[in-house]
Amino acid sequence: MANVVELKERAVAPAEKAAAEAPWPEMMPLFAHHERPLEYPLHLLPRIMRDAVTDVCAYGQQPGALVACSALATASLATQALADVARTPSLVGPIGLNLLMVAESGERKTTADRRMARAIRQWQQLRRANQRAEHEQQKDRRAIWTAKRDGLLAAIKKAVGAAKREERDKTEELEAALQGMGPMPVVDPLPVLFMEDTNPEALSIDLANGWPSSSLWSDEGGLVVGGHGMSEEAITRYLSLLNRLWDGNPFTRRRSTRESVELRGRRFTASLMMQAQVVSKLLAAGDGVSRENGFLARFLIAWPRSTMGTRLYRPGSTETPALAVWDERLTQLLEMPLPVDPEADLPMVLKPPVLPLSQAAFERWRSFFDDVECELGIRGELGDLTDFGAKAGDHAARIAAVLHVLVHGPAGEIGPELMEAGVEIAAWHLHEARRLFGMIGRDGVATDAEALLSWAMEEPEAPSMKRILQFGPSRVRAKERRDAAIAKLTEHGLARVVKEARAERLMVNPEWRGVP
Template identity: 30%
Template sequence: MDPLTTLQQPYPLNAFHLVIKEAAEEVVRHVQAPDALVGMEFLTNMSASAQGLYDVRLPTGQIRPLSLNLLTVADSGERKTGVHDLVAAPLYEFDQERIRRHEADFAQYELDMRVWEQIDKGLRRRLTKLTQEDKPIEETCLQLSEQAAAKPVMPRPRRIMHQNATERAIMDALEGDGESIAFISDEGDVIIKGGALKQLGVLNKAWDGAQMLTMDRSNGVSIVVRNPRVTVSYQVQPAVLKELLDRRGDVMRGSGHWARYLVGCPTSTQGIRFTYRLTNEWRHLPRFHECMRDVLNERGRRIDAGVMERTTLEFMEDASSRWIVLGNELESALGLDGDLHDIKDHASKALEITGRVAALLHVFSMQEGAISVDTLNRAVSIVGWHIDEFRRIFSPEYAVPQEQADAQVLERYLRKRYARWNRWVVEKNKVLRNGPVRPVSRLDAALDCLNAAGAVWVGVGLRNEQYINLNQAYFGSQTTMGF
């Protein structure tokens, strides 16, 4: 079966090209956040940075944005903010520089406008006087026409990052041609309650790469948006997602909005984030940040030059051939007895999302020319992981049972906390107090799963205390449970 339709655990960071992979792995090591949370944060920032500069021509001939929608489900304490602040630093720098430039431009605009208004008033007074004196007005009318054409244009703020936005604010930010914005938050409640998700039609059309969006104001003036680009990425706690599903889940799924998302619910690292040495050395993340800054700076230069056209990336011939195979395999999986029938809304967009991810990998691995089949295959691995996550979150019949999810977390804890140090027996109560799985009923169920897998067995001591015995043959290998 093709990797696009199979489960891949853990998150396929190896699918990223070296400059991205090494930076992501460095963040995982330093912050000890879940690998999927880190991987999705990198995709978010790649999309937000590059969408204003590049498009991709799919092998079907359609030109599509590089914009992505991402939803990360993670509990409080998973270090979402720490990861976001680290990876997104160049985006904030870019926005801050554009804001400073806008403040200076606006101050100059106000000065120019005051001068323009005085000249305009003088010309109008002269026209009135000439009319009253019945003198020729042609020259003054010409001057007024030239004055009108020379009216200073109010500079517009151009920042990428947004959180709380109404439909009017979204349209205002995108007004004009080729504008690029991103709704990104490590506290998704801000975006959910802020109004952005109430504009599903606008967001869907922007994701699709609509050539024009319009909004009619009450005063009869219309806002016209041409060729907008919008990245949407937010991280929510499970309780917040449940509330959103209960309240608006049918609308968001039925409208096709969630079908456009890469979703993930990373396995928690809480309880196994042990520190053995302190280091502030970052060797690989700065290299990735250089790539981000290069892309953002080129975007800034084009804005300043008034050139809003984007560069269109193409696929190599062998990548196009691979695309046909993937498309046929996906199509066969959408049928009534197909593996992806229950999430066919999402799966039908998976190949397009794969094309977008491939283009982002191409840009941030600093490759030249067309997108290679190797890069496409890397994107397939990444999107394949997210397809399974979409099914796990939105298709209850494929949900991982609680005891199996707990067993996976418990296995990682035992491996990192004990097996790696050749400690093969541990008190059960100690694991209950300090480990990641509580209460005791859930711990017992997780131990039953690990026992069935041959990973552990529970023994009883002389005073009826219970001990967890780790199977050295199991934990001595690199095998982990793939639930």
């Protein structure tokens, strides 16, 4: 009796068997090199950050790059007020970082974000509680001072306009009392390190009158992109203000009908997490102003590959020794005295010490700067990303400085190891920015094809068209999407449809499987 294999072979018509055994075309990757995600250089992070990121990932199983970016944003917020960085003696600037992380709903981005920044939020809450009583007393003293001043000014005005001489003579006495009041009592601001739904006017006032080191921080970036600051009439002012804060330059707004403000000596971090569709809205807002005015180029972009579908339950905790060390170090940094300029005519104007680069660190930074610059021409790899490339050197120096202050504090010079980390991380984010602009807004056929190929590789035999619709990846269970994905795989020589008896099956290229 013929065995099953023989019967199966007889059932295959000669033409069908020939199609199955036909030569395969040369395989092409579904994604171009610049569209493929690279491994995040986690090994270059200082141990205190690397261990904390590893423990959060071990428990939550989020993409490592997502957690690492949350850690970097947290470190930026904790260190930015304590030091500036000098790439060269004439190129000195803040170390604050802007990060934009793209992740879909369900990626556990909020869990990662909250855990990495927990110590800062706890410090803020405790500091505000401890200062609140004194803060209220200071406000009362200022209110009393203001009331007295207003009363004296009103009395002087009345006396000047009085008809009787004896009342006019009181002006000198009133003026002396006014001069003797002294300066307005100071009200020390309560720390506010996290802002989310704001607009340019509110943000500038809060920063001028409040804590000098703060952030625009949201694990749901749609609240920012869809907020008041991004309205049609406000978006250009809002993004320009955020640009000014990243640069560390002064900002003055004079208004006759609103409160005038002057920002000087402020440090700012931005940490935004959002879905890809929200990024599309940000790119389209204000006729593309977010790209045109350099706003997005000031961000370190990340779009990590999702881990959803692989996160099988495992016991664990985010209360580990490594995370306790991380929390303690962040608290120590926040407890350091702020380097305030004692001669400034505005309250709490930061004047941080400047961290220079060691000679070896500078040589590594210069090499990276020159390499990127050479790719910015029209024929270069970054010819379509000149805005991001032009700021890559600045990003690398800032990252290295943040890591230096995290580990060593705001003193000394930045060494070559941390500059190497700064360069590699900046280069990784530059690649991610290129991926983002290459992939955002696409119809997703290549992604569908990639998912189908991975699934077919795990099947014990070539799956039928019917089986793909029933049990394949959910994204290709509609006939139209399935067929488009198969056409993409066929075009790239990675798989093709063959007929076997009465069924059509998806055969993966044996070379792709690694089969001789």
